[in-house]
Amino acid sequence: MTVTDARRVARRDKRRVILDAAAPIFGDEGYERASIDAIATAAGVSKPTIYSYFGGKEQLFRESVADSAVQQNAQVLEVIQRLDLSAQGWLASLRDLAMKLTECQRTPCAVFLARMIAAETARDPEVYRVVRVKAATPILEALAGRLAMLGNAGHLIVPDPALAARQFLALISAEIAELTEHGTRPVSDERVRAAVSAGVDTFLRAHAQASR
Amino acid sequence: MTVTDARRVARRDKRRVILDAAAPIFGDEGYERASIDAIATAAGVSKPTIYSYFGGKEQLFRESVADSAVQQNAQVLEVIQRLDLSAQGWLASLRDLAMKLTECQRTPCAVFLARMIAAETARDPEVYRVVRVKAATPILEALAGRLAMLGNAGHLIVPDPALAARQFLALISAEIAELTEHGTRPVSDERVRAAVSAGVDTFLRAHAQASR
Amino acid sequence: MTVTDARRVARRDKRRVILDAAAPIFGDEGYERASIDAIATAAGVSKPTIYSYFGGKEQLFRESVADSAVQQNAQVLEVIQRLDLSAQGWLASLRDLAMKLTECQRTPCAVFLARMIAAETARDPEVYRVVRVKAATPILEALAGRLAMLGNAGHLIVPDPALAARQFLALISAEIAELTEHGTRPVSDERVRAAVSAGVDTFLRAHAQASR
Amino acid sequence: MTVTDARRVARRDKRRVILDAAAPIFGDEGYERASIDAIATAAGVSKPTIYSYFGGKEQLFRESVADSAVQQNAQVLEVIQRLDLSAQGWLASLRDLAMKLTECQRTPCAVFLARMIAAETARDPEVYRVVRVKAATPILEALAGRLAMLGNAGHLIVPDPALAARQFLALISAEIAELTEHGTRPVSDERVRAAVSAGVDTFLRAHAQASR
DNA sequence: TATGAATGAGATTTCATTCAT
DNA sequence: GATGAATGAAATCTCATTCAT
Structure with missing residues (x-):
């Protein structure tokens, strides 16, 4: 060297x-x-x-956001790729995925990103854009791909996988903010699990095969 | 006087x-x-x-948040109360409600609240709490009440109205952030309407009567 | 009326x-x-x-100082006039006068005056002047007069009564500031009495008749 | 370096x-x-x-007071140490010391200290304490020591040297405040010398040997 | 290259003072 | 005559940023 x-x-x-x-x-x-x-x-x-x-401060901030987005992306992609598509396993694995994604969302890194997007995007739209490019879009695409596979396998009806991915994420976090009082209160895993599960249930009902 | x-x-x-x-x-x-x-x-x-x-600045800020929350609450409650429960009207009215709620969410007042919760709750948890008390909770309860009525009327299956209300809100805004690039880009009403509609569709599928 | x-x-x-x-x-x-x-x-x-x-503030301050000076003057003059000049009584009465003067000096009013002279005379020389005219000079003259009478009566040697008055006051307060840590610590009457007495003793020694 | x-x-x-x-x-x-x-x-x-x-301002102030106290102390101690104890010289030297001490007291540094003690001790008792530790006490002890030596040499009667030191200082400055109108008027050295001398005279009379 | 030292600009906050009722 | 309301001016203090070593 x-x-x-x-x-x-x-x-x-x-x-x-x-x-x-x-x-x-x-x-x-x-x-x-x-x-x-x-x-x-x-x-x-x-x-x-x-x-x-x-x-300067602004550049450091941008690089910090981009760096966190990359980390977040890597973490979440790995979780998504582990989804089991088999007939016996997919359901439990989807529930598990929902919990793992929620855990990823409560990571300091993800909390930081979410806060910065909300707080600083108005000042500097680049913040949102970089997170979208480096994390949000890849994550959504990966998740959409996996949901499409579940559709292809006949486990779910997924006519628009990208939309389904967004709705999946929206549903599993629908109760989290209120539950944790926006991150200011610690909450038992039990209650988080219940909240996430309720979201998955609704998602499943909305995308169920007629036979089910 | x-x-x-x-x-x-x-x-x-x-x-x-x-x-x-x-x-x-x-x-x-x-x-x-x-x-x-x-x-x-x-x-x-x-x-x-x-x-x-x-x-002082902090108190002005708190009062400003509380004031906006009250305004937001009044606006949204009025919209919710207009939901038509009749057999012929409820479906179109629910779609209309979703659009109106989305419009309320894109109001400067609501944007302000959302940003302040995300940005300042870590510094001052009171921010979240006051918005919850003055807006989020009343809105959710009102919406839950209306959804329960739709359940009672036999139009939908709503075993947990409070949960359904949260999921309804989550679903209709699932695509909005990305669509508007977090409020930094103007978007045609057409596209917003499509995004909202997709959320309503999913909600309806998840809560449909067996006969439908 | x-x-x-x-x-x-x-x-x-x-x-x-x-x-x-x-x-x-x-x-x-x-x-x-x-x-x-x-x-x-x-x-x-x-x-x-x-x-x-x-x-305005400045005028209020001046009037406040003048007013306190007048009060202080009245109080002290009354004390001085009570000095007993008789052969049997003068000595005890002089000690008593010293104590009473010291008490007057520790009055809130006197503390206020002393502080204001020290603190504000540089900014506004009028402060010192008004206190001198309304309190310091009359008090010194009254005390000088009484000491002169003790001289005339043959109890003391007082060639310069005005000087003697100033020195009397200086001696009886020589230890007070240190004792009370400039008014920040409460002190027993006992110790104040001892400090004052030591000053009177020195005064008496310096002005004693040869025969004594 | x-x-x-x-x-x-x-x-x-x-x-x-x-x-x-x-x-x-x-x-x-x-x-x-x-x-x-x-x-x-x-x-x-x-x-x-x-x-x-x-x-911050407060700390700068405290350090400024402490610094001035140290300077004042150094200056005065040097003057005190020059006191001549010899049989022929002590009297003139004591008068000279009194004048030099008075000059030290009229130094800007000393005026600053005196004013700050009077004006700010009520707000912050530390002001008085630091000046006492760094200047007042060492000076008094040094002076007391020298007066004790005059006593030991048989020139004066000094049963309580510490008290004598305080009274010496009180007497030589008894007339100064009035003379200079609290530092607001320039005064000829001549008049200052006379005022100081009168104080020394009284001190000497009070502490004279019987034979004198 | 890395850093201790220094600063210009701007933030919140307080207060003596005046105006209109 | 008395007062609630309003303000201009100025204070302390902080911080991103640069210079010289």
Whole structure:
């Protein structure tokens, strides 16, 4: 490995350290309240270092959002790909998928993304766009694909898989915000499971085969 | 009318003027970026006047949220109460209700509330709570009541009206965020109508009578 | 009593009420920190009333100082006039006078005056001047007169009574500031008495007749 | 000298510059009227620099008082240590000491301290305490020690040196406040000398050997 | 390259003072 | 004559950003 390579790796490492420090602070405080000072301290670097790596607060923020979106995407895609399509297993596996997706949504990373989209998209539409490109769309497409497979296999009626995917996500989280008081109250897994299940039930009823 | 009454009215009017000026600024800029200066200028009063009426930025913000929640509640409740329960009318009226609710959700007032809940609840959980008490819960209960009536009338199967209400709202807005790119892009009524309709369709399929 | 007279009395009463409210607030907070609002509330009147009676904060302050000086003067003069000049009584009476003067110095009114002179004379020399005219000089002259009488009576040697008066006051308070930590600590009468007595002793030694 | 050392020196220098700028402004204006802006301008630095060095107005004030107390202490201790104890010299030297102490008391630094104690101790008792620890007590002890030496040498009768020290200071300044109208009027050295001398005379009479 | 030091700009908040009733 | 309401001006303090080492 050459000296230059070593430097490039060091750079990448420090980028990672800064991004990992930035996300929870942006997530907890919001864009405005989050101070570069706090991020620098948390990352164990000095402020000018952050400026040299990212250029400014806004850019750091965007990269932080994009980075979280990528992480979120990877996590969720893996979950989706595990859906069992077999005749015996698909139903239980779909319920399981719903729970796993809900867990992913309650990850600090996902909470951060959701908050930033809601809070900062009006100020900077790029925030929404980057999350859509790096997470929302791939996730929806993957989920739509899997639901289509369930349709093809004759387990469900899925005339519009993309729509079904969106509705699936909407239904399984329909009760979550109220249940957790927007993330300000801890809730037992039991109750989360019940809420998610109710969403899956409705989804299944809406897409059931006539015979069922 | 006595002098005191006149003063009380003047006070109330000025409160209104300030609240009306504050909501869009908080909504556009978020709590931190919104400056008292800007709100004062928009309201046509001086900064100290705002402090004398509301005590401080945080209190003004809370009152602004509460005020918007009350307005939102009034608007939505009126829409819900217009649901036609008759055998011939209920289906078209339910579709119409879904559209009207969606319109209410895209009102500046509702956009403001949604953004503030997402952005500021982590900082101040009271934000979520006041909106729940003054808007979310009454709206859900009213909607649940109406859906129950549709159940009683034999038009739909509604074993859990409160759940059905939440899912109804979730389904009709499942596609809206993506469609409008989180409110950053204008969208034709046509496309909104299609998105809402798809949600209603799914809801109906999930709650259909066996005979249908 | 005519209507006009009644009004004049009412005016004087309200002046008194305001002055009585102002002195402790100025005394506790200092000129800058004391707010007209607080004084108005304490006096049970509105701010504009204070402005109509006194013209402004600075004038209210000056009148408050002058008023306290007059009160202080009256109190102290009465104490001084009670000095017993008789051969048997003068010594005990002088000790008693020293204690009474010290008590007068620890009165809220006197503490207020002392603080205001030290704190505000640099900003407004008139503060010192008015206290000197209305309190310090009359008090010193009265005390000097009494000490001269003790000299004439042959009890003490007092070649310069005015100087002796100043030194008497200086000596009896030489230990007080340290003892009370500048008024921030309560101290037993016992210890105050001892400190004052030590001052009187020194004074007596310095002005003793040869025979003593 | 390393880079770190150079920085540490630079920091210390800038601290000094700020403290030197702050003392006269606090002294002239008092705590409340003194503005950080004015101090920053006088020191030739920006406001945030002051905040980074001292944390806030209150802390800057305390450090300013402590710093002045240390300076005052150094100055006065040096004067006291010069007291000549020899049989031929002590009397003239004591008179000289009294004058020098009076000059020290009229220094801007001492005026600042006296004013701040009187004006701000009620708000923050720490002000008095720090001055006592860093200046008043050491000075009194040093003076008491010297007076005790005069007693040991048989020049004066000094049964309680600490008390004698306090009274000495009280007597030599008994006339100063009135003479200078609390520092608002310039006074000839001649008159100051006479006032101080009168205090020393009384002190000497009170502590004279029987033979004298 | 990385950093300690410094700052310009702007935020909230307070207060003495005046106006209109 | 007395007051509720309103405001201009100024205070403290914070922060993103840059410079010099």
